[in-house]
Amino acid sequence: MEENNHKLWHFHGGLKLNPHKKISTGTPLRRVPPPDTLTLPTHQHIGDPAEVLVKVGDRVNKGQLLARANGYISARVHASSSGTVVEVGQRPVPHPSGMNAECIVIDTDGRDDWGDSRLPAIDDYTALSPASLRSRVRECGIVGLGGAAFPTSVKLNPLPHHTIDTLIINGVECEPYITCDDTLIRERAGDLIESARILRHAMGNPECILAIESDMPAARDALWEALGGEQADGIRVAVVPTIYPSGSEKQLIRVLTGREVPAHGLPHDVGLVCQNVGTAYAVYRAVRHGEPLLERIVTVTGRGVEAPCNLEVLLGTPVAEVIATAGGYTPSAQRLIMGGPMMGIALQDDIVPVVKATNCLLVASASEIDQPQPMMPCIRCGECARVCPAALLPQELYRHAKNREFDRVQEFNLFDCIECGCCAYVCPSRLPLVHYYRFAKSEIGERERERKASDLARRRFEFRQERLEREKLERAERQARKRAKVASKASAPDKKAAIDAAVERSRARREQRSADESARPDVVEQQSGEVENTDQIHAREQ
Amino acid sequence: MKFPTETSPHVISHANVPSVMRQVAYALVPGTAAMAWYFGWGVLFNIVIAVTVALASEAAVLRLRNRPVQPALTDCSAILTGWLLALALPPLIPWWLTALGTGFAIVVAKQLYGGLGHNPFNPAMTGYVVLIISFPAELTQWPPPGMLAEVHFGPLETLGIILTGELPNALTWDSVTQATPLDTMRTHLGLYETLEEIRQSPIWGDFGGRGWEWIGNWYLIGGLWLVFRKVVDWRIPAGVLGGLILISTFFYLADPDIHPFPAFHVFSGGVMLGAFFIATDPVSASGTPLGRLIYGAGIGVLIYVIRTWGGYPDAVAFAVLLMNAAAPMIDQYTRPRTYGHDPAGE
Ligand code: SF4
Ligand code: SF4
Numbered sequence: 001m002e003e004n005n006h007k008l009w010h011f012h013g014g015l016k017l018n019p020h021k022k023i024s025t026g027t028p029l030r031r032v033p034p035p036d037t038l039t040l041p042t043h044q045h046i047g048d049p050a051e052v053l054v055k056v057g058d059r060v061n062k063g064q065l066l067a068r069a070n071g072y073i074s075a076r077v078h079a080s081s082s083g084t085v086v087e088v089g090q091r092p093v094p095h096p097s098g099m100n101a102e103c104i105v106i107d108t109d110g111r112d113d114w115g116d117s118r119l120p121a122i123d124d125y126t127a128l129s130p131a132s133l134r135s136r137v138r139e140c141g142i143v144g145l146g147g148a149a150f151p152t153s154v155k156l157n158p159l160p161h162h163t164i165d166t167l168i169i170n171g172v173e174c175e176p177y178i179t180c181d182d183t184l185i186r187e188r189a190g191d192l193i194e195s196a197r198i199l200r201h202a203m204g205n206p207e208c209i210l211a212i213e214s215d216m217p218a219a220r221d222a223l224w225e226a227l228g229g230e231q232a233d234g235i236r237v238a239v240v241p242t243i244y245p246s247g248s249e250k251q252l253i254r255v256l257t258g259r260e261v262p263a264h265g266l267p268h269d270v271g272l273v274c275q276n277v278g279t280a281y282a283v284y285r286a287v288r289h290g291e292p293l294l295e296r297i298v299t300v301t302g303r304g305v306e307a308p309c310n311l312e313v314l315l316g317t318p319v320a321e322v323i324a325t326a327g328g329y330t331p332s333a334q335r336l337i338m339g340g341p342m343m344g345i346a347l348q349d350d351i352v353p354v355v356k357a358t359n360c361l362l363v364a365s366a367s368e369i370d371q372p373q374p375m376m377p378c379i380r381c382g383e384c385a386r387v388c389p390a391a392l393l394p395q396e397l398y399r400h401a402k403n404r405e406f407d408r409v410q411e412f413n414l415f416d417c418i419e420c421g422c423c424a425y426v427c428p429s430r431l432p433l434v435h436y437y438r439f440a441k442s443e444i445g446e447r448e449r450e451r452k453a454s455d456l457a458r459r460r461f462e463f464r465q466e467r468l469e470r471e472k473l474e475r476a477e478r479q480a481r482k483r484a485k486v487a488s489k490a491s492a493p494d495k496k497a498a499i500d501a502a503v504e505r506s507r508a509r510r511e512q513r514s515a516d517e518s519a520r521p522d523v524v525e526q527q528s529g530e531v532e533n534t535d536q537i538h539a540r541e542q
Numbered sequence: 543m544k545f546p547t548e549t550s551p552h553v554i555s556h557a558n559v560p561s562v563m564r565q566v567a568y569a570l571v572p573g574t575a576a577m578a579w580y581f582g583w584g585v586l587f588n589i590v591i592a593v594t595v596a597l598a599s600e601a602a603v604l605r606l607r608n609r610p611v612q613p614a615l616t617d618c619s620a621i622l623t624g625w626l627l628a629l630a631l632p633p634l635i636p637w638w639l640t641a642l643g644t645g646f647a648i649v650v651a652k653q654l655y656g657g658l659g660h661n662p663f664n665p666a667m668t669g670y671v672v673l674i675i676s677f678p679a680e681l682t683q684w685p686p687p688g689m690l691a692e693v694h695f696g697p698l699e700t701l702g703i704i705l706t707g708e709l710p711n712a713l714t715w716d717s718v719t720q721a722t723p724l725d726t727m728r729t730h731l732g733l734y735e736t737l738e739e740i741r742q743s744p745i746w747g748d749f750g751g752r753g754w755e756w757i758g759n760w761y762l763i764g765g766l767w768l769v770f771r772k773v774v775d776w777r778i779p780a781g782v783l784g785g786l787i788l789i790s791t792f793f794y795l796a797d798p799d800i801h802p803f804p805a806f807h808v809f810s811g812g813v814m815l816g817a818f819f820i821a822t823d824p825v826s827a828s829g830t831p832l833g834r835l836i837y838g839a840g841i842g843v844l845i846y847v848i849r850t851w852g853g854y855p856d857a858v859a860f861a862v863l864l865m866n867a868a869a870p871m872i873d874q875y876t877r878p879r880t881y882g883h884d885p886a887g888e
Contacts, residue, residue, distance in 0.1 A: 342553065413883070429559055
């Protein structure tokens with residue numbers, strides 16, 4: 001079959017990694033049976049944790065809202081099966097530190113009963129306005145399923161001055177081992193095309209590019225068949241070369257369109273919206289079936305599991321049960337990774353639940369991963385800079401991060417690092433470069449927060465001083481007025497002038513005060529969009 | 543089930559510093575063999591002496607600094623430093639000069655700056671420059687290449703000369719050494735001879751000094767292999783050779799009577815060795831892609847300038863050190879454009 005003949009661009013750097021996709025694509029998609037308990041963290045997305053609406057003892061239906069979005073950048077959490085809420089509290093969640101976070105625990109009743117929690121299905125998507133699509137997506141708690149978990153409704157909401165001319169549906173899974181998107185495309189190509197139509201319609205009919213990788217021929221055929229060719233109805237299937245990390249949003253945008261998302265901007269700024277295929281499929285389920293995001297496809301793979309496969313898993317299912325469905329661990333299981341080998345996080349324990357961002361559970365054997373190696377000094381070989389897809393100078397970032405020169409790391413554009421790991425992969429000195437960048441980022445974030453807090457405290461203190469000062473002045477004035485009154489008995493015209501002057505003064509002060517009031521730091525804080533921006537920046541790092 | 547946690551990436555490529563250094567060493571073999579072929583056993587003895595001293599002094603300093611000794615010795619970097627320095631020295635040079643230069647290279651130029659990865663100047667070239675400034679006479683006593691030599695020394699004789707500094711059989715240094723092609727070129731140009739006349743001398747080969755040109759070819763082959771294996775960045779040798787060829791072509795075209803043709807420059811002295819094996823030492827070179835071209839070109843131009851107007855016939859070491867000093871500044875002004883900064887958006 002002919003390859004698509006649309007022009008593709010290159011991004012700087014990148015790696016050719018050994019593929020390990022075949023391990024998990026041999027068997028058809030299956031479903032993990034609903035577990036006895038579901039553990040649903042209230043923070044499965046970028047932004048603020050959702051706010052719990054249920055209490056222990058509540059009976060819940062499948063699809064029922066458990067926690068509502070807390071602010072613009074946040075996402076709802078729904079019950080992924082029916083049962084009883086048995087706990088709302090701190091439980092281990094998927095995080096490299098093995099930390100605990102707020103979770104809602106449901107004892108399932110095995111009936112998987114929707115009750116009346118399903119939203120009305122929208123049969124005619126052409127009747128859908130952008131606003132109603134967004135509110136449906138928001139209601140359904142959909143976040144990016146490519147791993148970044150950015151609330152989707154926000155991505156679907158460009159500012160008025162943005163014209164979106166291209167919608168990218170990202171099926172490029174560049175991490176070796178992960179095949180959940182490939183599986184979804186192969187098994188649900190028709191629904192996916194439908195989701196592309198819905199999204200296009202709701203975004204004002206931009207051109208839609210469904211991007212997949214050159215090592216996914218079966219997915220390509222499925223899409224072509226469902227679409228009736230390589231392109232139709234403003235939707236086209238693009239096959240991009242298998243170079244890591246071409247599935248990363250910014251790199252994919254570059255490959256497909258030649259555009260670059262500005263450093264402190266969003267794809268919206270260059271007329272683009274990018275959605276992962278899993279996310280698009282979730283939108284389809286939300287619109288056509290009225291279903292909130294309750295499950296996702298998870299790749300279970302690696303030589304550490306008996307029967308690698310792709311599974312449809314209810315959110316909140318313990319990782320251990322997912323692994324059990326895939327035949328359990330083999331004796332060579334060495335490391336449990338959520339995500340792929342390049343960017344995934346190593347989990348301490350398999351009791352943690354599957355969350356919206358869980359695209360893959362890689363149980364790696366010793367031969368599949370590398371143990372930490374003794375570090376050598378950086379020899380400035382420049383390999384890292386050669387492969388960095390963000391065209392950074394990783395060796396300089398490393399040097400400054402290590403010396404805690406945080407201003408310098410920012411000068412070298414630390415925050416444009418997408419943490420893809422290419423640099424650490426090639427470094428002959430075995431330096432854990434990404435680790436240093438994360439450290440520097442969190443350290444800078446911490447300082448920023450501290451600075452803001454102390455700024456706030458300082459300004460509060462200054463306001464208080466000012467207020468005390470003002471009150472003192474006012475007291476003095478009141479006394480002066482009293483004295484003036486006494487004195488006025490001596491001269492009447494003077495008295496009137498003094499009163500007029502006092503009234504004038506206090507009016508001026510009132511005005512000054514209300515002006516100050518509106519400039520108070522906490523008010524300013526709320527108005528600024530800074531918090532949102534950082535989150536959006538984080539989201540775009542995926 | 544519990545698992546250990548490590549940070550991503552969980553996989554890494556299998557290149558490491560020792561393997562990179564080893565590949566450089568392999569690539570040096572053809573040129574080294576050619577040198578030994580033309581200049582005799584001394585080349586090999588010098589390498590052995592330099593490498594031994596390099597390893598010993600590296601170990602000694604690391605012990606003094608309370609640093610682990612073994613990883614530093616096995617990273618092969620000291621071996622390369624000794625080897626490269628030895629290749630720059632005349633084959634019959636007394637052993638203690640080789641040892642002195644190597645010791646200086648390792649102890650001062652490398653370890654005093656913090657060891658591998660921290661030295662701003664190329665250690666081998668620093669050692670060489672210290673020697674040529676302090677012992678200019680000994681450093682310029684090159685024998686002629688094999689086919690032009692009247693006396694040939696066997697391995698034992700050679701070793702004897704190196705160890706004792708004495709020539710056997712009442713030979714004089716004048717009878718066993720000869721000015722190098724670069725020296726000859728300088729002196730004769732200084733005597734207002736034209737290039738045409740100078741080229742009549744038997745020490746000229748096809749495009750460089752006889753023997754020297756072939757050594758250069760073998761370094762070139764090893765170097766190209768390194769470039770092909772991506773062990774060294776092509777930009778640095780391309781910059782060196784490009785810079786040297788450009789400037790020498792310019793002057794050659796301006797007055798071919800007094801300016802040697804470009805190929806002479808490229809195939810004489812240590813240019814090929816310098817371009818592929820010395821300038822490419824990543825630690826002391828520029829780190830950005832554009833910076834490396836500039837850095838290389840700077841070396842090429844400086845080689846020409848120093849050879850033509852400076853006080854030393856071969857200028858590779860000085861050119862490399864001067865550009866080492868400039869490397870941080872070059873890096874500063876040649877940072878690549880980060881993705882998303884001033885988008886190109888073709
Ligand atoms: S790859 Fe490693 S050794 Fe090479 S320059 Fe980068 S950080 Fe330094
Ligand atoms: S992790 Fe960051 S610095 Fe390293 S290659 Fe990726 S983007 Fe570049």
